Amino acid sequence: MDGEVVLLTGASEGIGRALAHQLSARGARLMLVARNRERLDSLVAELPSPAFAYPLDLTELDQLPKLVEAALAQFGRLDRLILNAGITMWSTVEALTDLSVLERVMRVNYLATAHLAHAALPALKQSRGHIAVVSSLTGLTGVPTRSGYCASKHAVMGFFDALRIELRGSGVDVTVLCPDFVVTQTHKRAMGADGQPLGQTPMQESKIMTAEQCARAMVRAIEKRQRLWLGSFRGRLGRWLKLLAPGLIDGIAARAIARRH
Numbered sequence: 527m528d529g530e531v532v533l534l535t536g537a538s539e540g541i542g543r544a545l546a547h548q549l550s551a552r553g554a555r556l557m558l559v560a561r562n563r564e565r566l567d568s569l570v571a572e573l574p575s576p577a578f579a580y581p582l583d584l585t586e587l588d589q590l591p592k593l594v595e596a597a598l599a600q601f602g603r604l605d606r607l608i609l610n611a612g613i614t615m616w617s618t619v620e621a622l623t624d625l626s627v628l629e630r631v632m633r634v635n636y637l638a639t640a641h642l643a644h645a646a647l648p649a650l651k652q653s654r655g656h657i658a659v660v661s662s663l664t665g666l667t668g669v670p671t672r673s674g675y676c677a678s679k680h681a682v683m684g685f686f687d688a689l690r691i692e693l694r695g696s697g698v699d700v701t702v703l704c705p706d707f708v709v710t711q712t713h714k715r716a717m718g719a720d721g722q723p724l725g726q727t728p729m730q731e732s733k734i735m736t737a738e739q740c741a742r743a744m745v746r747a748i749e750k751r752q753r754l755w756l757g758s759f760r761g762r763l764g765r766w767l768k769l770l771a772p773g774l775i776d777g778i779a780a781r782a783i784a785r786r787h
């Protein structure tokens with residue numbers, strides 16, 4: 527990855543921030559995107575290789591082509607697009623009082639991601655580059671209290687699986703990354719039934735992966751341009767169980783939420 531130009535979204539916190547550290551340690555030159563300018567600036571100051579902060583709300587879809595142009599203006603090329611920014615929710619469907627939660631999660635997780643991939647395609651085709659998109663195990667199966675989030679990640683899976691086929695022969699590869707639960711800000715920030723952030727994590731954080739562990743495994747999959755990365759044993763097992771005994775995987779998903787890890 528030495529010298530590669532990487533555009534990374536959701537870089538200010540969590541998995542994205544940990545990814546930025548690990549990519550930078552490998553010599554990648556980074557264009558870092560998120561809304562929080564201060565967090566991005568502090569990250570840039572921590573990194574060993576050249577990096578630039580580009581504060582942007584990714585739901586401003588018409589601004590996304592400018593983001594790609596800024597990366598090209600800064601570095602002259604684009605080798606990898608890592609689509610990591612995301613938000614989540616935590617409510618049963620029945621308890622939802624603010625249904626805009628469903629729209630908000632879809633706009634960040636799916637629409638902004640799809641639009642940015644579209645904007646970056648010409649540059650990536652030129653460099654025979656790579657798209658890595660962060661989905662989730664919830665992109666593969668239903669998880670209670672996460673309906674809108676599951677829907678957005680299923681949309682991501684479908685979009686990027688289709689794009690991968692369209693890009694056959696172009697030299698551009700597509701990797702879909704599906705973490706299990708990870709300790710990050712996302713759980714505290716999750717929208718509750720009324721659309722407001724929960725404010726505190728509902729997870730048992732001591733029992734789930736750290737952002738650094740997750741990012742390290744993801745970088746290995748990104749380097750190999752792996753097709754799909756599943757972040758846990760239960761995630762890998764779940765792929766088969768879903769076909770063979772779907773009731774079992776429903777039970778595993780229900781238990782994961784009930785036990786909060």
Ligand SMILES: NC(=O)c1ccc[n+]([C@@H]2O[C@H](COP(=O)([O-])OP(=O)(O)OC[C@H]3O[C@@H](n4cnc5c(N)ncnc54)[C@H](OP(=O)(O)O)[C@@H]3O)[C@@H](O)[C@H]2O)c1
Pocket residue numbers: 535536537538539540541542559560561562563565582583584585610611612613614634660661662663704705706707708709710711712713715
């Ligand atoms: N943590 C988990 O358990 C888990 C599990 C599976 C998958 N994932 C996925 O992993 C990815 C990273 O999540 P995380 O857990 O690291 O969450 P996080 O700590 O909350 O970080 C999310 C990042 O996305 C950025 N972001 C959110 N909305 C944005 C917007 N409208 N415009 C620009 N940037 C935005 C945030 O930055 P600003 O607030 O500064 O904008 C932040 O940098 C997400 O796609 C998530 O769905 C997480």
